[in-house]
Amino acid sequence: MQRLEVAFLEKAKELLSSGQVNRVLAYKKGEFCYDVSPAVFYSVEELENAVYNGFCGANLSKYLIQESKKEGKVAVFLKPCDTYSFNQLIKEHRVNRENVYVVGIECQGKFSIEKFYKTGVGFVASVQEDLDSVLVNGETKIDRNAVKLERCLVCKKQHVVYDELLVINEKKDGDLDRFEMVKKLEAMTADERFAFWKEQLSKCIRCNACRNVCPACTCTKCVFDNDDSQISSKANADSFEEKLFHIIRAFHVAGRCTDCGECSRVCPQNIPLHLLNRKYISDINEFYGEFEAGKDIAQKGPLTNYTTGDIEPNDFKGGNK
Amino acid sequence: MKKIAYQNIDKLYGELASNLDLYMPIKKAGALNFEKYENGKEADIETLQTVKSVKDLFFPQVEHFVDFKTDGTKIDVIDTREIRSEFAIFGVRACDLKSLEVLDKVFLQEPVDSMYKNKRDNAVIFTLACQNPHASCFCKVFDIDASSPKGDVECHLTNGVLYLNPITEKGANLVNKLTCLEDATSESVDLNKQEIKAKIDALPFSNLDLSVFKGENLMELFDRKEWEELSKACLGCGTCTFICPTCQCFDVRDFKTNNGVKRFRCWDSCMYSEFTKMAAENPRKNQMQRFRQRFMHKLVYYPSNNGGLYSCVGCGRCVKKCPQSLNIVKVIKKLGDK
Amino acid sequence: MQELNKEHKPLIVAFCCNWCSYAGADLAGSSRLSYPANVKIIRVPCSCRVNPTFILKAFQKGADGVILCGCHPGDCHYTSGNYYARRRMTLLFSMLDYLGIERERTRVEWVSAAEGAKFSKVMNEFAKTICELGENKRLEDLRCKD
Amino acid sequence: MVNEVLIPHIGVITDIRKDTPDVKTFRVVGLDGKKVFEHMPGQCAMLSIPGVGEAMFSITSSPTNTEFMEFSIKKCGCLTSWLHAMTVGQQVTIRGPYGNGFPVTTDFKGKNMLFIAGGIGLAPLRSVINYIRDNRQDYGTIDIVYGSRSMDDLVDFREIEEEWKNEKDFNVYLTIDREQEGWNGHVGFVPSYVKEVNIPTDRTAVLCGPPIMIKFTLQALLELGFNKTQVYTTLEFRMKCGVGKCGRCNVGNKYICKDGPVFRMDQLQELPSEY
Structure with missing residues (x-):
């Protein structure tokens, strides 16, 4: 999974340095590994703080309502579920599609930090992600499904709108019935x-x-x-x-x-x-x-x-x- | 010093509740909040924190204080303020207790807020030392000692025993009435305090630097360009303000019933877009300004008016609950780092 | 208070579209067909003017039952308003049912301008149902009741 | 239980005067027919119509008026529209007084005064001006520059013409924004008029009006050689409590309801410009 983050950073840098877009809407590191926030990056240097991991659950489409109306093109990394929201916003004429360069990014389900605490691991200092499991603090292995957000356990979505896809491993659909x-x-x-x-x-x-x-x-x-x-x-x-x-x-x-x-x-x-x-x-x-x-x-x-x-x-x- | 085995804790709750109204952390549908204890409710003092802080018991989210009856021209004003008798609050953490000191400076300053004062005068507060502080806690930064939270009665839960140490006369009077308690010595509690202190010292945010947040830096801090970046992801919801133990902004609203008007005050949030909106204009037009207002108030405006006391107690609720993980720690770090 | 509850007379709010149902109610009146006095009619330009908040607001202000009357499907004065209203009300009523609120408290009936008799019958029936259900407890606003 | 500031008194409207197309002046007394409370010039009161809302208004009448209080209110929002629809004899609720008021007994005492107002901005100043008229011996020359959009929008036009202009050592300068039939006074904006009149800089100036007017008039005064410590203004903000607790009317660490609404320009300069 770490490969994906590298690819994400490369792509973001490439888009910015080539001048294809003048800013990137993605996620920024927090104080811990789990408190990432949506952020806009204007330069390659600022991308130092960019991050893409299992805690990037926030739906970036919401920010595009404002961002897409500003000057210049914005690149955005959207998860499958985010693309649905974005598509709906396009339908309702709430975003300016021409100003957005959508990179559909792979998602294997996002985490809820509270579910980590429930497993009894205590403080979560680092999380190494794998397709089916996560390694917490370099020692405790947990099934990925045990820490996923509820919505990811039932998710069967695929990217519906994008200019480019950034997917290394195919997405595994959630097994549960959402109803x-x-x-x-x-x-x-x-x-x-x-x-x-x-x-x-x-x-x-x-x-x-x-x-x-x-x-x-x-x-x-x-x-x-x-x-x-x-x-x-x-x-x-x-x-x-x-x-x-x-x-x-x-x-x-x-x-x-x-x-x-x-x-x-x-x-x-x-x-x-x-x-x-x-x-x-x-x-x-x-x-x-x-x-x-x-x-x-x-x-x-x-x-x-x-x-x-x-x-x-x-x-x-x-x-x- | 008194004690009771933790397995018999229900006896203590029961006895307290039979003496007076008892409020404590109660779990309801998975969320922990201060509520009135009644038999059958799920009391939980092991979890570190409630979602809403203890301020809800002194300055409730909604407080209905006056009724108006009108007949077209005449108005009758009916005072509907609740008058409380003595009540107890169990399981208050050190940060929450400190937040009352912050609120006191607002509500007990002239003209005194009668509704707040009435509750403040009648509360007997049982504090609880924090056995397992969380990584998001930073009360030490504000000189709060979570290992010795004081209050009317200070409690420690260690090795399956709850120790109660009355601090004030009010607390002692109540504790001495309780028959379910045994006498105890203070060794375990002293040991416990040391353990907690060591834990707190090791927390990641225990050494935040607040030195720039002073009244004389007001204008400099206000004009910092970092506010834009810090507030970028802010959704303008009121989560941080409503769970914050020291946020005290309120709104006064009227509700038209079928035969009159009820006026109540309720929590309001400076993060809301219409918070300062007037008929003609809005002095805080964008979310950056509103975000800045909230943190400037906590770290600069309030201390400059109250002898350096910060309007933050380091409880870490905003760190845990902000939908987009923005919080006061990030603000302190970003602005404190020149 | 107890005694008052015994003879509790349910309050029913009927939203009637201007073109059909309101005229239907008028006809019921002029043909001396009775309908319960506790039915309060609110005239709306079209059944699709009724926003879900109207229904909830009626309950908040003390209604025990809310009924929406419009033109028969296909006969809407504005061609299709009642079709949209039908979808909205179906979803809203289903949601109320999902939240555990008695589904009999809400109703939609199509009443044309010529159906004075139907209007009277519908209202009598609905009032009877609401009477049997008793006071609206699950969607009440206590502030409006004292 | 101690009294609660948020619980208001009842005020009876005993007179309504229509000043301009959108400004009415309301006379309010208590149920006993007397003033509800005493106040100082520049202080405010919370008026409310239950069920509609509560808002802060500056008290327009002078404290020397012992019989009633007056409020000049412009119709611009929900509550003010309701107030404009009221009739004599109806009741409102009132609480106060709030704010610091103008320093009439300290800083203003013995000074020559300059009042500059735009539109409804005259409302708080009228209180001071009438206070000074009733304590004439304590103050020097009074200059008043008052401008409005049109002749009809000049609040208290009659009082200005018939009373103020006849006071000794009172100079009243009126201006309107655009030419109008029946108007033979000055035409132009307040800031430029202030410069034209060329008032001596020994005056203590009090400004009130729309933010844009305040900004440019202040500039004009500074150009004339005024010092910021000589200039006062009064601010407005949305308020809910009036006693510095509800948390919304702060500019920097100052609460407008408690530390204001009257500020000296040099004090304001030390605060963020969020007003």
């Missing part, structure tokens, strides 16, 4: 589902991380920030508000959400927000035919489309009573 938990919830009784969501959503602190990180949340002014909307609020002053916020947010990205999983990754309280998005995705698939947002931009979005024979709102099967 498994949705189905489990549907099989619960209504009371159980209510209790589940009540407990989960009551943790919400309305930090808006899920909204601000979401590449589908591109409104210049969110309805929840707009005092004139009568629903703006800064805190969950009542249990109703957390439901309102999350239902409406998920609804607003329904049919546009590419299931990149960023909302769940960033939630400080670990609320499984992807389960809301996946419910919409699974409903759309069931009611209106298979649809994957961001995959094919020629296809009409499910909520901007209709057929005369659509299912009636009173007739869906729904979860158990």
Whole structure:
């Protein structure tokens, strides 16, 4: 896997020094091996700090909304899931495609540092990656799947939009079914589902991380920030508000959400927000035919489309009573 | 000094909770936060940190303080502030306790914030020494001793025994009432303190250099060009501010009910784009300015107004929770390195 | 308070499209077909004007049931508004059900301007269902209730 | 429990005067018909309509007025639009006073004063000017340069014409941005007018107006030979508490609600330019 990082750095340097682009959007080293941040590099020297490893989970497409509107061309390294978001943004005219040089970069699943801690390894000073396993601190070998983000365990995505690919090893798809938990919830009784969501959503602190990180949340002014909307609020002053916020947010990205999983990754309280998005995705698939947002931009979005024979709102099967 | 075997800890919680309201780290759906202890809830004092800090108990995220009833012309003002009786908080870490000192300087300064003061006066705080500090902790930089956190009652959890050492009279009164405790000597605790100190000294951030962050460097620091790079990835969410034990910005908002208006105050974040927005203009227009405001406030503005006390306690929550791994340590290192 | 709850009269909010269902309600009124007094009608230009926040906001403000009425599919005054509304409401209702909120509390009915009788029947039925379900507890905002 | 500053008093609107197409002056008293609280010139108060919002407004009336307080408010946002829709007899909530106010009893005392205002910027200055009129013996010559977009936008035009211009040692210079029928005074922007008038530099200047006007007027004053220590201004910012706790109105380490809103120019220079 270290070969990939070398190739990534070479490619970034080449793109910058050849003048093909004037800046590179990628990831920058942090204080530890796991706290990498998205960053823009303007020179080959600055690329010293660039990094690409299993902790580069952030979806760079979000930053392209602003970056692509600036002067000059920007090179970006997108993982398969990022390309879906980027494609969707192209469809919604939120990015300027001409200003972006997309390098589709290999991804074997990204890590969650909390999952490392759960295995009991303690402080993670270094991680050597292999295709199936990781070596922590040069001594403890852990199965790669044990430390992957949930979204990577179910990921079956391949790059959908790129100018060039940077893939050394073929990507292994996740084995798990992404709708498994949705189905489990549907099989619960209504009371159980209510209790589940009540407990989960009551943790919400309305930090808006899920909204601000979401590449589908591109409104210049969110309805929840707009005092004139009568629903703006800064805190969950009542249990109703957390439901309102999350239902409406998920609804607003329904049919546009590419299931990149960023909302769940960033939630400080670990609320499984992807389960809301996946419910919409699974409903759309069931009611209106298979649809994957961001995959094919020629296809009409499910909520901007209709057929005369659509299912009636009173007739869906729904979860158990 | 008193003690109780850790396996019997539920007895201690139970007895405390029967005397007064007990708040402590409670695990709910995988997340640890301070909540009221009740039988059947999952108490956890072994995990180092709660997501939201202890400030939530003194300056809650939402605090409803006044109601207005209107009939078109007349307004009735109804004071709805909650008046607390004595309550206990268990398992407060040294950094969180120090954060209360930082908040005190804001809320107890004239004019005193009555809601905060009421809770502050009535809390009995059981602190807990940090057995296993995390790599993201840097409380030592702010002269906080996590091996001896003080408070009303100082607790140590070592070798399967919880030691309780009352520090204040308030703490002693409460501890002496408890029947589940046995008398203890201080050897294990002293040993424990030394162990913790050694651990803390070895932490990667324990020797951060704060020397540039002084009031006289205010303008120089403000104009540093590094802010642009530091804030580049900032999403403008409020995670860092809401989990931060010392962030105290709030908003006052009205909620229209079916028959009146409830006014409450709630946490707000200087990272939000509309934080300073006025009808005509916004003095902090871009995310860089808002990012800079937050860290300048913690490291320069606040200390210059409060005798050099930093508005950061090194708890490391932002280090762990920032979605894009931006944090105060990176700011300190970047700006401190001239 | 207990006694008050016993005779709790459910509040029902009906969003009616201007062109068909609102006229249908009008017809029901002028033909002296009764529908429950606790149904509060909100006129909207088209069923697709109804944003999911409207439905939730109605619950927040104390509604026990929310019903959306529009032109029959194919008869929309704006050609296709109700088709979009249909998709949106299906997804929203399914989500509410997923969150454990009783699905009977929300409903969509297509009522034309000529169907005064249907309007009255639908509202009576819906009111009965809501009455049986009782007070809306799962999507309530306590601040609006005191 | 001690009193809570965030819990407001009730104010009754006893008079509404329409000054310009978008500025109204509201007269507010307490429920008992008296002033809700005493204040100093330049201080502010939080007005609110429950359910709409709360905002900081400078108190336009002079503290020497013992009967009521006045607020000149320009319609520019949500709360101000609601206020403009109110009628006499309606109630608002009010709390204060907040801020440091102008140093009328210290730095200003015995000085010749120059007031420069643009548009609604006259509101906070009117309080000082009227205070000085009522304590005439303590101050020297008063010059007032006041400009607005048009004749109709001059706030308190009647008071200026009928009262201020007739005071002894009061020089009032009015200007509007563009030529207008029925106007035979000066036409032009405030900064250039200040230079034209060529006011002696022994004055203590007080500036208030839109940021762009402040910037250029300050330049003009410096060119005339004024020192920054002679020039005062008053800032505005979004505020929620008024007592330096809510954390949003700081410029550098100074809170506008508590350490301001009145700043001397040399003090402001030492602070970041985020206002």
